[in-house]
Amino acid sequence: xxxxxxxxxTGLRIVVIAAVLVEGISIVQYESLxxxxxxxxxxxxxxxxxxxxxxxxxTLEMTEATMRENLWMIRARLGNPDDMFQAMVYLIDxxxxxxxxxxxxxxxxxxSKGRLFxxxxxxxxxxxxxxxxxxxxDHDYTLNQAFRRALETGVPNWSDxxxxxxxxxxxxxxxxxxxxxxxxxxxxxxxxxxxxxxxxYLNSNQHLKSSFAIMLTEEGKLVAGPSxxxxxxxEVEKAAAALSGNAMDVYHRNYAIGxxxxxxxxxxxxxxxxRTREIMAPILKLRRQHMVLVLLGxxxxxxxxxRFARSEKELRIATVExxxxxxxxxxxxxxxSEMLPKTFPENIYGKxxxxxxxxxxxxxxxxxxxxxxxxxxxxSGKGIPAAMLMAVIHSLFREISxxxxxxxxxxxxxxxxxxxxxxxxxxxxxxxxxLDLYTGKLYFSNAGHDKPFLLTGSxxxxxxxxxxxxxxxxxxxxxxxxxxxxxxxxxxLYTDGLTETKSPARExxxxxxxxxxxxxxxxxxxxxPGEIVxxxxxxxxxxxxxxxxxxxxTMLFIKFDPGEIVRDxxxxxxxxxxxxxxxxxxxxxxxxxxxxxxxxYGMRLALEEAVVNVINYAYPGDETGEVTIYAESDRKxxxxxxxxxxxxxxxxxxxxxxxxxxxxxxxxxxLGVHLTRKLADSVSYSxxxxxxxxxxxxxxx
Amino acid sequence: xxxxxxxxxxxFYVTLSGELDTATAQEAExxxxxxxxxxxxxxxxxxxxxxxxxxxxxxxxxxxxxxARAVGSRVVLKNVNEVVRDVLDLTGFISIFEFE
Numbered sequence: 001x002x003x004x005x006x007x008x009x010t011g012l013r014i015v016v017i018a019a020v021l022v023e024g025i026s027i028v029q030y031e032s033l034x035x036x037x038x039x040x041x042x043x044x045x046x047x048x049x050x051x052x053x054x055x056x057x058x059t060l061e062m063t064e065a066t067m068r069e070n071l072w073m074i075r076a077r078l079g080n081p082d083d084m085f086q087a088m089v090y091l092i093d094x095x096x097x098x099x100x101x102x103x104x105x106x107x108x109x110x111x112s113k114g115r116l117f118x119x120x121x122x123x124x125x126x127x128x129x130x131x132x133x134x135x136x137x138d139h140d141y142t143l144n145q146a147f148r149r150a151l152e153t154g155v156p157n158w159s160d161x162x163x164x165x166x167x168x169x170x171x172x173x174x175x176x177x178x179x180x181x182x183x184x185x186x187x188x189x190x191x192x193x194x195x196x197x198x199x200x201y202l203n204s205n206q207h208l209k210s211s212f213a214i215m216l217t218e219e220g221k222l223v224a225g226p227s228x229x230x231x232x233x234x235e236v237e238k239a240a241a242a243l244s245g246n247a248m249d250v251y252h253r254n255y256a257i258g259x260x261x262x263x264x265x266x267x268x269x270x271x272x273x274x275r276t277r278e279i280m281a282p283i284l285k286l287r288r289q290h291m292v293l294v295l296l297g298x299x300x301x302x303x304x305x306x307r308f309a310r311s312e313k314e315l316r317i318a319t320v321e322x323x324x325x326x327x328x329x330x331x332x333x334x335x336x337s338e339m340l341p342k343t344f345p346e347n348i349y350g351k352x353x354x355x356x357x358x359x360x361x362x363x364x365x366x367x368x369x370x371x372x373x374x375x376x377x378x379x380s381g382k383g384i385p386a387a388m389l390m391a392v393i394h395s396l397f398r399e400i401s402x403x404x405x406x407x408x409x410x411x412x413x414x415x416x417x418x419x420x421x422x423x424x425x426x427x428x429x430x431x432x433x434x435l436d437l438y439t440g441k442l443y444f445s446n447a448g449h450d451k452p453f454l455l456t457g458s459x460x461x462x463x464x465x466x467x468x469x470x471x472x473x474x475x476x477x478x479x480x481x482x483x484x485x486x487x488x489x490x491x492x493l494y495t496d497g498l499t500e501t502k503s504p505a506r507e508x509x510x511x512x513x514x515x516x517x518x519x520x521x522x523x524x525x526x527x528x529p530g531e532i533v534x535x536x537x538x539x540x541x542x543x544x545x546x547x548x549x550x551x552x553x554t555m556l557f558i559k560f561d562p563g564e565i566v567r568d569x570x571x572x573x574x575x576x577x578x579x580x581x582x583x584x585x586x587x588x589x590x591x592x593x594x595x596x597x598x599x600x601y602g603m604r605l606a607l608e609e610a611v612v613n614v615i616n617y618a619y620p621g622d623e624t625g626e627v628t629i630y631a632e633s634d635r636k637x638x639x640x641x642x643x644x645x646x647x648x649x650x651x652x653x654x655x656x657x658x659x660x661x662x663x664x665x666x667x668x669x670x671l672g673v674h675l676t677r678k679l680a681d682s683v684s685y686s687x688x689x690x691x692x693x694x695x696x697x698x699x700x701x
Numbered sequence: 702x703x704x705x706x707x708x709x710x711x712x713f714y715v716t717l718s719g720e721l722d723t724a725t726a727q728e729a730e731x732x733x734x735x736x737x738x739x740x741x742x743x744x745x746x747x748x749x750x751x752x753x754x755x756x757x758x759x760x761x762x763x764x765x766x767x768x769a770r771a772v773g774s775r776v777v778l779k780n781v782n783e784v785v786r787d788v789l790d791l792t793g794f795i796s797i798f799e800f801e
Contacts, residue, residue: 576723576727578724579724580724580725583720583724597784598784601787602787604753605788608722608723608755609756612723612755612757671792672755672756674792675755675756675788675791678791
């Protein structure tokens with residue numbers, strides 16, 4: 001009985017240690033994801049706000065242009081003060097954004113008009129234009145700051161926005177000094193622009209329920225924001241007060257704010273506010289799921305230990321000890337085998353042969369956007385800690401590579417995670433690769449892992465640059481390398497368990513023997529990936545004369561076997577009329593790959609909506625730009641890649657359209673991106689070499 | 702893409718045939734302009750020969766529906782083929798139009 005209690009205590013102790021370890025990793029992971037999310041939000045915010053700032057600048061420039069184009073008309077009539085009323089009518093009639101305008105003369109300019117003279121024209125609600133002379137004892141424009149500034153500096157200026165009229169309207173005034181033929185400033189012409197649309201414009205396309213955008217003057221005075229039905233005024237004012245700097249800033253714990261400033265005068269600021277609770281919701285969900293899994297794992301651990309304790313009654317102490325170790329080994333082995341791919345496609349095979357005391361080997365692969373993401377790694381150390389770290393790396397690899405395709409970015413993210421709170425100084429050698437299954441282009445980056453073999457005519461080591469393993473230094477620099485595989489080529493990855501297999505004379509199996517085993521495979525025609533891996537494994541076991549493994553022995557073989565690929569491409573300009581060329585191109589392509597009618601319809605629509613989106617939004621105003629569409633198919637999947645050099649825009653970040661609204665409440669538009677997403681299997685965006693690259697894939701098996 | 706609008710028995714009868722993609726949507730919108738003055742008359746849109754529709758085409762249908770509802774008239778889509786029906790389903794339009 002005494003022994004049983006003692007083992008219960010040991011069991012509890014193990015469970016508690018495991019709980020603390022796993023929870024610690026989880027906290028580190030959560031903090032890091034939180035930081036990545038905020039950074040990501042900052043970049044998106046600056047892109048979106050930058051586009052809006054440019055749009056607003058553009059609107060202001062239209063008013064400046066109206067002023068410049070009509071200047072000659074005012075100057076030609078300076079001789080006759082009464083003509084000024086008609087001149088102002090022409091001026092404001094010229095631009096729909098301008099709601100009123102006045103021309104304020106320097107005091108005593110026209111002796112017949114008294115000291116102050118200010119003709120004013122205004123658009124009325126019914127569209128007519130009325131004129132009046134508004135200067136007088138109760139309205140002395142010489143005290144007006146914009147007037148004085150234009151007069152003193154001799155250059156035009158924009159006023160800060162202000163409220164005017166009944167009901168109050170938000171306006172800004174563009175003041176322009178008017179010179180007579182001698183070059184002397186005799187008046188200031190002011191054009192009033194309506195800004196009431198600003199608040200709605202800034203908030204018309206918010207991705208999140210609680211987010212909103214505001215506009216402030218250079219000095220930080222609130223100019224426009226969301227309607228008070230949507231966001232309480234107090235919240236908006238709090239945001240305006242909190243604005244500082246360019247980084248995504250968290251204030252009052254619950255809000256995050258990012259901002260940009262307009263690039264030309266007036267230097268107004270745009271800011272975007274989020275509720276951190278809403279942007280962090282997916283991460284919190286992930287963490288909750290993690291917690292459930294951990295609790296489940298700990299419960300299993302506890303019951304396993306309990307079971308060993310029960311069987312102990314009949315066993316001698318030595319046997320009990322062995323059972324306990326075996327139990328731990330079983331747990332570590334279970335963790336390891338849970339993580340590994342269970343099914344393999346024809347062109348891939350991999351396996352881990354576990355040593356008696358399990359090491360932390362890992363490999364993984366999966367397909368996304370017509371590309372195969374794969375990795376192999378070896379955690380330093382053995383047993384449960386190594387297996388647990390391996391599990392963390394596995395889930396991080398999946399999580400990060402879902403969003404990031406650059407292998408260096410993936411390594412950096414993994415390294416950052418592993419370096420945080422790594423008191424036990426564990427490290428991981430890791431190789432990550434990405435194979436384009438249509439082009440054979442292989443991108444890879446190596447963090448201190450054994451160099452893989454490339455199997456072309458013969459097996460040769462892949463010349464990877466040497467970098468430190470993950471978890472050693474937080475600022476390790478990695479580099480992405482690439483090469484191109486031809487159909488039939490393969491890549492063979494392994495861990496040092498293979499090369500360090502020992503002969504009875506304690507000599508290593510070594511790379512040379514791995515190469516020899518692989519060359520032997522190549523000499524026999526048409527071996528499957530499974531046969532190749534088994535054949536190398538057999539060579540190693542023969543070499544050690546079937547001694548028990550001292551370390552995990554892991555191998556992964558990937559053959560590039562694309563089959564026959566049908567490709568085509570089309571380049572069009574950003575004009576809606578070009579859609580008919582796109583339609584013809586797509587129909588021709590689908591008939592070449594003999595796609596059935598229904599699949600062809602869906603994919604054509606997905607592509608058309610994505611391309612129309614680029615045509616409409618990628619290039620500013622009337623600028624002409626090109627859009628290139630690449631089509632590739634192996635008759636199992638189609639991949640369309642849409643490339644343009646326009647303004648950075650990620651259509652996958654647009655919130656899904658609400659298709660449940662009744663007709664009356666439906667906004668017209670916003671359906672295109674929704675259709676693309678629904679009809680394609682995957683839609684992903686990246687910015688490469690100054691181009692927007694959007695990839696659509698669809699399985700057609 | 703061909704579009705025809707006829708008025709008979711106090712209703713508008715519309716026939717859409719061919720492919721209503723983004724390039725042809727502008728011309729279809731002009732042809733369907735009379736429907737925006739439906740003045741309470743019901744609108745029947747025959748889609749028997751409509752082979753393809755993109756979101757720009759859906760926008761036109763939605764515009765017609767909004768206008769019709771505002772003056773209390775009905776919009777009925779007739780003989781919609783399977784692939785076009787799938788698109789209406791994906792966008793939720795299936796629940797806001799009447800079908801025959």
